[in-house]
Amino acid sequence: MLFVEFRFLFFFAAVLIVHWGLRWNLARKIWLLLASYAFYAGWDWRFLGLILFSTLVDWVAGAGIHRNEGRRGIQRAWLGLSLAGNLGLLGTFKYFDFFSETAEGFLNWLGVGASLPVLNLVLPVGISFYTFQTLSYSLDIYFGKLKPARSLLDLALFVGFFPQLVAGPIVLAKEFLGQLDSARTRAMVPVQWALILFFVGFVKKSCLSDALSPFVDAVHAVPGAVDAWTVWISAFAFSCQIYCDFSGYTDMAIGCAALLGYRLPTNFNAPYLGKSVGEFWKRWHVTLGRWFFEYVYVPMGGSRKGAYRSLWNLWVVFVLSGLWHGAGLTYIVYGMIHGAFVVFERIPAGQFLRKLPGWLQTVYMHFVWMVTMTLFRSPTIGEATTIVSTMLTGRSGPAPEAGVVPPVPTWMIPTLACAFLVHVIWQTGQLERRWSEASPITFGAIMGAAVALAIPWISTNPAPYIYFAF
Structure with a gap:
């Protein structure tokens, strides 16, 4: 369900x-x-x-x-x-x-x-x-x-x-x-805030993530036979899909718990606004990172046994985190690579990244994320290698039969751009605060209008949550 x-x-x-x-x-x-x-x-x-x-x-x-x-x-x-x-x-x-x-x-x-x-x-x-x-x-x-x-x-x-x-x-x-x-008690329930959170999560999952899924699936069905532009758009689409899918579930879970009077911890904090791979992981799946920090990193010695041991412990945590996501070499390599980037950002050789303009640091983070997420999405190392090769070299194999890979949907880029803009504005907290503190009549009117706008975009065939597999 x-x-x-x-x-x-x-x-x-x-x-x-x-x-x-x-x-x-x-x-x-x-x-x-x-x-x-x-x-x-x-x-x-x-x-x-x-x-x-x-x-x-x-x-x-x-x-x-x-x-x-x-x-x-x-x-x-x-x-x-x-x-x-x-x-x-x-x-x-x-x-x-x-x-x-x-x-x-x-x-x-x-x-x-x-x-x-x-x-x-x-x-x-x-x-x-x-x-x-x-x-x-x-x-x-x-x-x-x-x-x-x-x-x-x-x-x-x-x-x-x-x-x-x-x-x-x-x-x-x-x-x-x-x-x-x-x-x-009912007094503990922030009703309007909880309903907003559930609605936002619903839109992320049903209106965005599920709409992106068929295009991403089609590209990964014929790795190596798609041009670099389509592969990059697919990688971008998957980064949006998995964020909307997972954070959407989290939003709805926190909203449901709040309506029952219980508080659940925050799991996402605008990860795509991060300026490094390390900062990204402080914002993405926060509760998993916290678990590994408290129960693996600290017991291993944390940062108490010197800088080199600290970096080793950190890398091991990322490898285990990759393995947590799935039983496969792709997940292990995914964790190893992300751990290597986080370690690199902490050693002297990687300090130059902090001197780059903020927007360029964010571009670097997204580049690493989209390239390495091919490991997360691909069932085998071979398929991931093929897709990454296309992304970085522009070379692709023979074109697939017509209709196998749909063209990039015309709605995708402008819709995702608008969604990202709304996301950035939403992170300031002003829209959420004003909406949740509005009078019941105003709140109801805005919610009704928002639901009406969302209805045409709701998927009639919802896909299982990506993280259900873990």
Whole structure:
């Protein structure tokens, strides 16, 4: 069930009405947990067992860590249970086949005949997101940043809360569990702001991202047979598509949570206005970067063990971040390259980038992003290499049959240019603030007009969210 489907609007309306109709906080939490499980079961009810397993493992592990405070060896054993349970699930469903096939290919290359097993398991939607969330619970208890949840119900609702369950933002236990301790009230709900955020996310996904998808798919279906201009336009279109797709989901998730009285963290902060690759990653998928910083970079030593060790730790984090996105060499290389650029920007040789005009720094960032995103979009290294070669050299293979690749839509560039201008203006906060603080009548009139303008552009065949694959 996608947020942009009308059946979700009916589902959410029912959840919202019952939620605020219940008087007791306990009843509301039970209702939200049942609704969250029903929402996830809409994809495959069998995978509910994985969420329940992660929840129970961390409930037991968290209690064990807290009960043995001061006994570090025993605490590490309980933390090991949490890590083994969560990462074991993630590794089995997401990475087992990849590493098995990679090892088999390597052994055969060495001349050692091998036939390793593969599981061919279906990847559960959102498994990378909710396993990281549950891990934050046991890790924060271990590091002394959090007390165990008051009840298993609270922990289960934290893990399964449906607005952000399948594609983030990645919420930390220490920022959500506290909200469950006290009853939510209607006074806590910024209704107009939440509706604006949901509407903006809806437009990003349904009116922009889904409109760009067919053109990008068509270009990647015939790599090497498309001219450089079309490939560059496709790369630009994909950068817009993935931003509108992912940030659109995040906007709607935060808006839905706010209407229920809960706060979720910001996940995007105008990443395409960044002036370096490093700054871009401080603005894009913020909650993933925060997770890796707190639970990987800092435990590895962070910047406490010298400049060279700090740069190494940073690069490793980017490689792991690339692997988090998918079980494939393209994602690993993608992470390695982005990590290399971030490291380069921090060493003396890369300092000249800071002396460039601001607009040129942004152009540099976009160039790196669009070229490397071919790795993200392509299923194989070979396809990505072919597309990048066309982008950088202008050489392409024989033209595909007519109609295979549609011409660049006439609406694309002016529409995206207007959307980018609105995005830049929106980031100042003035439009959002004035709209959200308008009188109910003015707000309703503006919202009604905005919806009317958006209706002709709404996709009738919504594509799955790109980050559902992770």
